[in-house]
Amino acid sequence: MSSNTRVVLREYAPEGVHSPDCFTVDHSQPIPDIKPLAKGQVLVHVSALSVDPHQRIFISPPPEKPTIKSAFRYPLGQPIFGIGVGTVAASKSTEFAVGDKVRSEGMPWQAYAILGEDQLIKLPASEGALSDHVGVYGMAAFTAYLSTVYAGKPKEGETILISAASGAVGQVAVQLAKARGLRVVGMAGSDDKVEHVKSLGADAVINYKTCGDLNAAIVEAAPEGIDIYFDNVGGEILDTALLSLNSLARVVLCGSMSTYGAAQSKLRGVLNLPSIIVKQVTLQCIYYLPHYGTQRETDFLQEMARLVEQGKMQFRVDERIGLESAPQALADLFAGKNFGKLIVKA
Amino acid sequence: MSSNTRVVLREYAPEGVHSPDCFTVDHSQPIPDIKPLAKGQVLVHVSALSVDPHQRIFISPPPEKPTIKSAFRYPLGQPIFGIGVGTVAASKSTEFAVGDKVRSEGMPWQAYAILGEDQLIKLPASEGALSDHVGVYGMAAFTAYLSTVYAGKPKEGETILISAASGAVGQVAVQLAKARGLRVVGMAGSDDKVEHVKSLGADAVINYKTCGDLNAAIVEAAPEGIDIYFDNVGGEILDTALLSLNSLARVVLCGSMSTYGAAQSKLRGVLNLPSIIVKQVTLQCIYYLPHYGTQRETDFLQEMARLVEQGKMQFRVDERIGLESAPQALADLFAGKNFGKLIVKA
Numbered sequence: 001m002s003s004n005t006r007v008v009l010r011e012y013a014p015e016g017v018h019s020p021d022c023f024t025v026d027h028s029q030p031i032p033d034i035k036p037l038a039k040g041q042v043l044v045h046v047s048a049l050s051v052d053p054h055q056r057i058f059i060s061p062p063p064e065k066p067t068i069k070s071a072f073r074y075p076l077g078q079p080i081f082g083i084g085v086g087t088v089a090a091s092k093s094t095e096f097a098v099g100d101k102v103r104s105e106g107m108p109w110q111a112y113a114i115l116g117e118d119q120l121i122k123l124p125a126s127e128g129a130l131s132d133h134v135g136v137y138g139m140a141a142f143t144a145y146l147s148t149v150y151a152g153k154p155k156e157g158e159t160i161l162i163s164a165a166s167g168a169v170g171q172v173a174v175q176l177a178k179a180r181g182l183r184v185v186g187m188a189g190s191d192d193k194v195e196h197v198k199s200l201g202a203d204a205v206i207n208y209k210t211c212g213d214l215n216a217a218i219v220e221a222a223p224e225g226i227d228i229y230f231d232n233v234g235g236e237i238l239d240t241a242l243l244s245l246n247s248l249a250r251v252v253l254c255g256s257m258s259t260y261g262a263a264q265s266k267l268r269g270v271l272n273l274p275s276i277i278v279k280q281v282t283l284q285c286i287y288y289l290p291h292y293g294t295q296r297e298t299d300f301l302q303e304m305a306r307l308v309e310q311g312k313m314q315f316r317v318d319e320r321i322g323l324e325s326a327p328q329a330l331a332d333l334f335a336g337k338n339f340g341k342l343i344v345k346a
Numbered sequence: 347m348s349s350n351t352r353v354v355l356r357e358y359a360p361e362g363v364h365s366p367d368c369f370t371v372d373h374s375q376p377i378p379d380i381k382p383l384a385k386g387q388v389l390v391h392v393s394a395l396s397v398d399p400h401q402r403i404f405i406s407p408p409p410e411k412p413t414i415k416s417a418f419r420y421p422l423g424q425p426i427f428g429i430g431v432g433t434v435a436a437s438k439s440t441e442f443a444v445g446d447k448v449r450s451e452g453m454p455w456q457a458y459a460i461l462g463e464d465q466l467i468k469l470p471a472s473e474g475a476l477s478d479h480v481g482v483y484g485m486a487a488f489t490a491y492l493s494t495v496y497a498g499k500p501k502e503g504e505t506i507l508i509s510a511a512s513g514a515v516g517q518v519a520v521q522l523a524k525a526r527g528l529r530v531v532g533m534a535g536s537d538d539k540v541e542h543v544k545s546l547g548a549d550a551v552i553n554y555k556t557c558g559d560l561n562a563a564i565v566e567a568a569p570e571g572i573d574i575y576f577d578n579v580g581g582e583i584l585d586t587a588l589l590s591l592n593s594l595a596r597v598v599l600c601g602s603m604s605t606y607g608a609a610q611s612k613l614r615g616v617l618n619l620p621s622i623i624v625k626q627v628t629l630q631c632i633y634y635l636p637h638y639g640t641q642r643e644t645d646f647l648q649e650m651a652r653l654v655e656q657g658k659m660q661f662r663v664d665e666r667i668g669l670e671s672a673p674q675a676l677a678d679l680f681a682g683k684n685f686g687k688l689i690v691k692a
Contacts, residue, residue, distance in 0.1 A: 054624075067565075234619060239615070253623055259617075259620055267617055268615050269616050269617040271605075271613055271615045271616075273580060273599060273602065277599055277600065277602070278400075280631050282628065282629070283630075285625065286623070286626070287624045290626065
């Protein structure tokens with residue numbers, strides 16, 4: 001009997017630590033067959049897993065006095081989970097048949113997983129690679145669409161500033177904004193990432209690690225000011241970006257990679273909110289999940305398919321092969337060492 | 347010839363200093379007559395001046411390297427200015443006649459002022475006291491309306507948290523929210539202010555200076571969480587309020603009294619923005635000026651007149667008599683020592 005490889009949280013990750021050692025890859029369990037399935041459950045052969053920044057919160061030590069408002073934490077000793085895709089290998093559900101392609105927002109990081117019907121979305125059988133549903137059609141791209149198009153309300157000729165522009169979300173935002181005739185200014189953390197963002201069509205790209213005075217660099221790259229700032233990093237970069245906003249600018253708050261897992265006592269916090277009041281700025285938080293099943297999802301899938309077909313949507317994937325690679329993949333993402341959307345193929 | 351009393355900025359106010367000594371009351375100039383008026387100008391006999399928190403920014407020392415994005419500063423040695431009302435005493439304008447009641451957003455703090463047509467709004471002759479236009483129908487009340495009704499999008503049964511609830515803006519927000527069937531939680535900084543806010547109809551009021559753990563106090567006062575947070579203070583109170591927001595909550599950013607004139611190096615900054623992303627919160631900055639002349643102003647004036655007539659709108663004014671009292675009035679506002687809307691009667 002082969003073992004059911006599982007990525008298990010061994011210990012919580014202290015502030016500032018991005019180590020694969022928080023996880024173990026466990027082989028002690030057998031692959032389940034159809035027998036343990038209850039009515040309505042299916043066995044999924046996991047195919048690809050999305051590695052995402054917010055998972056850093058889930059592996060942080062729980063607060064000493066947790067409340068119902070405390071952020072979720074993965075339980076110790078159990079497989080972690082997240083967005084993933086796979087194929088139904090056995091079914092006691094009337095809705096899912098063997099061979100169906102499925103996506104789950106709570107896919108356990110293991111080779112085979114038992115899931116209920118309500119945890120699964122059926123995917124179209126014909127379209128492209130299954131892993132595209134955690135890639136170019138996945139959460140990160142949908143988040144970019146919601147942020148740039150829905151919350152950003154872009155108008156041709158405006159300027160958008162995009163943080164983490166080479167990342168999973170940022171690269172899509174750059175191309176969606178260019179397709180709408182915006183001046184696009186990206187920020188990225190290495191010279192090769194800067195080159196990549198330029199190759200996606202950005203008009204200017206700032207290496208925020210080497211540019212020196214970030215405010216001066218933004219002013220130079222966006223001489224007419226910023227109409228949309230798309231923030232995935234939080235902290236000091238967000239705070240600095242606020243200084244260059246135009247009147248009626250939109251800020252989209254979508255992630256805070258720079259502060260996840262960081263020591264709260266060492267964070268400076270955002271100081272420049274008072275300066276944007278007179279500018280009548282709106283800041284909108286975007287979280288993709290409640291937008292699934294809306295017209296916005298339909299519009300997103302259609303636009304992405306069209307751009308992909310026209311060769312106008314590059315989507316760089318940082319693909320790691322095998323669940324054995326998962327702990328290092330997580331550590332790399334949290335340390336900003338990925339380049340493109342990080343995916344683990346199971 | 348009588349002198350034209352003027353409130354002049356003598357020196358910029360260092361961080362953390364709220365002193366009347368930054369100003370001098372000057373009597374060296376004569377009251378102008380009609381002769382110096384150019385075509386289109388009018389001489390206004392100033393009647394009442396609005397004392398407002400954002401004026402603290404205008405008297406802060408200018409940055410060492412000012413840019414076009416730097417906040418405005420009053421020039422030294424000149425009368426300060428702000429929102430005020432008065433009566434036309436002489437006119438070389440075809441639009442304004444002697445005796446007309448006028449409001450200006452740039453009214454000099456002096457007994458008589460020469461202003462251009464484009465700096466003045468004509469007020470209806472019949473309605474109530476002239477000073478009501480810097481009071482119950484003035485900027486602070488309009489700001490409360492825009493924040494609570496327009497940006498807040500209140501729904502009956504929701505909970506609103508209002509900072510500086512005994513202040514000029516907050517007291518109106520409390521009553522507008524109660525009129526819409528919301529649970530209203532106020533915050534204020536002294537026991538008599540707390541009692542005043544309760545007398546306006548608030549369901550719970552927190553004395554943020556004596557409550558100890560502010561987060562715990564908010565949780566207790568708003569057990570079902572916060573749907574609208576109306577912020578006039580910024581800083582740590584804003585940061586703490588973010589922790590209790592419900593999904594799809596609206597935050598209205600309208601002022602930042604706690605940080606105006608404070609030492610930037612001593613400010614902690616807002617740390618809790620990452621926690622609201624998954625809650626899909628929207629933060630909207632409200633600045634009243636561009637909303638004048640819109641349907642929202644009409645709606646505001648109608649609702650306020652109706653509530654005043656019905657005895658459902660108390661508007662506490664902290665009135666100081668004479669331009670000689672202006673320096674102390676400004677210092678009191680910046681130190682939070684006013685109680686209600688601060689107005690200087692000229």
